[in-house]
Amino acid sequence: MFSGLHATIEGTRAALASIRAHAMRSALTTLGIVIGVAAVITVVAVMEGLSASIDSQLDDLGSDMVTLRARTSQEQAMLGFANKLSYEDFIVLKSKVNNVQDMSATMQAFTFGSKVSYGRETIQTQVIGTDANYQKVIKVFPQQGRFVRSSDDDRRRRVVFIGESVRKKLKLPDNPIGEFISLSGEWFRIIGVAEERGSLFGFDQDNYIIAPFSTMASLAGSRVTENIDILFRPAPGASLDNVQAQIRQILRKRHHLSGDDKDDFEFITAKKTKESFEKVTTSVTLVAGGVVGISLLVGGIGVMNIMLVSVTERTREIGINKALGATPNFIMLQFLVEALVLSLFGGLIGLLLGWGLAALLSMLMPGMPGALVPGWAIALSFGFTTAIGVIFGLMPAVKASKLNPIDALRYE
Amino acid sequence: MPVDAVISLKNISKRYQMGTETFYALRNISLNIERNDYVAIIGPSGSGKSTLMNILGCLDVPSEGQYLLANQAVATLDEAQLAQIRNQSVGFIFQSFNLLPRASVLANVMQPLVYRMIPTAQRRDMAEQALSRVGLSDKLGHFPNQLSGGQRQRVAIARALVTKPAILLGDEPTGNLDSKTTQDIMKLFDQLHEEGHTIVLVTHEQDIADHCRRVIRLVDGQVAQDSRNDMQTREKMHV
Incomplete structure (x- = not known):
């Protein structure tokens, strides 16, 4: 019905x-x-x-950027070991590995970041010692002044390139080029301010100071230079696998790793981070x-x-x-x-x-x-x-x- | 069975099982009700008149026997088929009116047409006609709680009429009304009978039975008396 x-x-x-x-x-x-x-x-x-x-x-960060850093397995860490990449590793890699561009060494200079001051302001921040190539790999561009140059590195100049947040927090003038700030008592001249990047996950991405690698290495002494990160990009058209294989062969030999030993370093790619x-x-x-x-x-x-x-x-x-x-x-x-x-x-x-x-x-x-x-x-x-x-x-x-x-x- | 019988019951029994005992509400009832008859079913409470009413209205099915309503055998139908028969052939008028409280007068009268494939506009026309027949054309938008008892029962009668059913079935239709309103409603039933409707009323009031042409008295689930009122009794009631 x-x-x-x-x-x-x-x-x-x-x-x-x-x-x-x-x-x-x-x-x-x-x-x-x-x-x-x-x-x-x-x-x-x-x-x-x-x-x-x-x-x-x-993607902005440069999806082809690769970070090479020391890797310490959990067993080793529990035994008190910490694997390291040294500046010598970097020098050897830079001269021997083919098909890479813009390879740069960076070091985290923790002791210098703990007390950064200008006038009456004192802040904590992240201090990175690196060379001119870092700019090309990580794609930081100055909004004022310039980035660290090879000559700064060669002459161990006491200069810094700062993030926008550092400038604001230290109450530096709008144009701070030529001002001096103190990193744990050592004086550095500001040569550039980076373009603002904003924040990710609530983390401020503009809170950092970049100084020439050799300057930081000499001030920090050998203790810090023992461990560095190495950034690079494969040359256009070159295979990343091939570059990684070259690096692996060189480092395993330098670090005296035998057949069964695991790598004491790792490659971090943007793709991996994304995953x-x-x-x-x-x-x-x-x-x-x-x-x-x-x-x-x-x-x-x-x-x-x-x-x-x-x-x-x-x-x-x-x-x-x-x-x-x-x-x-x-x-x-x-x-x-x-x-x-x-x-x-x-x-x-x-x-x-x-x-x-x-x-x-x-x-x-x-x-x-x-x-x-x-x-x-x-x-x-x-x-x-x-x-x-x-x-x-x-x-x-x-x-x-x-x-x-x-x-x-x-x-x- | 006369050809013109609207209702034909043959050996109808209704029994209920109560524990180990079998109780007969109706026992072997056979009767015919012809088109345009006007019948009162009376009897004391417990005599089975409500059970008979439920079976006549296809709300219930007999345990035994044969029931033809408008020449259709209904004793063995399932619930869905009974629902259709109720919709097509039976117009119910209840003691407590049983209007849908949240629906307007017009919507109440349109409701049985919802269960037919009739377009809304046509439903409305039919419902307005039925309401004008019972004299409530001016109350279409009212709700049941805004009406008097007599008006509510008129709405119920309009709702029963709107489907043009084979029988109008009233269960103590004036039981909740005062004597003045009872007179009005009974007058309406008398008129509907004169217009050709077949009406069956279940009642325990002699006054109501006197309006009808035929009185069936039930006692203990059986027909104890089946008589026709003489014209004089009915003339008297019409005064």
Whole structure:
């Protein structure tokens, strides 16, 4: 007698009327789903925005840059060993390895960064000793003045190139070129200020000082020069594998490693960094997804609960409709649609709320990139809420459809 | 069975199992009700008149026997098929009106048409016609709680009429009304009968039974008396 479509349209109409009649209760019922979906969308949006921004920042950094650094295995570290790359390693590599460009040595001069002062201001920062090639590999450009040159390195000049945050924190003038600052009591002249890079994950990327490698090495003594990082790029068209193989052969020989020994150094590429970031964001998304799944389950149980209450409350109404000719299927469809509308409505509100929340978060948190809601998250949310509506709406709907009309009509 | 019978019951029994004992609500009832008849079913409480009413209205099925409603065998139908029969052939009028509280007068009367494939505009026309028949054309947008008892029962009667059913089935239709309103509602039933409707009323009030042409008295689930009121009794009631 009924076509499915007719029954669906009439069922939807009846369901909407009933939801409207209990607006407050319906709103509270959907709250669980609203919160669940809002949480999914917020987490996904923030994570997606983050990884999109990491990708682009890593690309800016020069995706072909490779860092070579000493690697100490856990066993060795527990025995008190710390492997090192020395300046001599660098010199040998620089002269022997083919197909590389812009190879530079950098050292972290921790002792000098601990007390940097200008006038009355004193700050802590990161001091890197490196050579002119560093600029080409890491792509830092001066916004004022110039970068460290080979001549600075050759003559062990006491000059520094500073990040924008250092200038601000030390309250240096807008143009600080020629000013002198003190690094742990040693005086250095400022020769340039870097372009601002902003922050990533809330980490300030402009809080650093770069000084010539040889200057820092001579001031720090041999203790620090023992361990350095080496940055390089493969020459255009050259294979990275080939370059790495050359370096490995030279270093293993220099470090007296035999066949079974593991490398005491490692290569870090932008690609590798990207992959490990992706691993982190994926697992955060998965964990958040699990938590959210549980909250959606709870939301679904809320919908079922209220639908059961609604069936009991409307027993007489169901009886009247049955007396007037409503078939069991019609009644079932009506209640199913009602549960579905409730949960989909919750899903929609949750989506908008989550979107807004993610946008707000990325606005409020410093260094947070813009939120991004991918299509799959929207589809997933709606798929999930639909499933919840159907699964948790089915039991009350079946209960309503099976009511005996005589008993239902008598129900007070 | 007369060709013109709207209702034909043959050996209808309804029994309930109560523990080890079998209880008969109806026992071997056979009767015919013809088109345009006006029947009262009376009897003390527990006589089985509600059970008979439920079976006549296709809300329930007999344990045994054959029931033809508008020439259709309904004793063995399932719930979905019974729902369709109720929608097409039965117009219910209840003691407690049983209007949908959250629906307007018009929506209440349109409701049975929802279960048919009838376009909304046409539903509206039909419902307005039925409401004008019971004199409530000016209350279309009202809600049941804004109406008096008599008006509510008129809405229920309009809702029963709107599907053009084979029988109008009233279950103590004036049980919740005062005597003045009862008179009005019974007058309406009398008119509907004169217009050709087949009406069956279940009642325990003699006044109501006196309006009808035929009175069936049930005692202990059996027909104890089946008589026709003479015209004089009915004339008296029409005054």
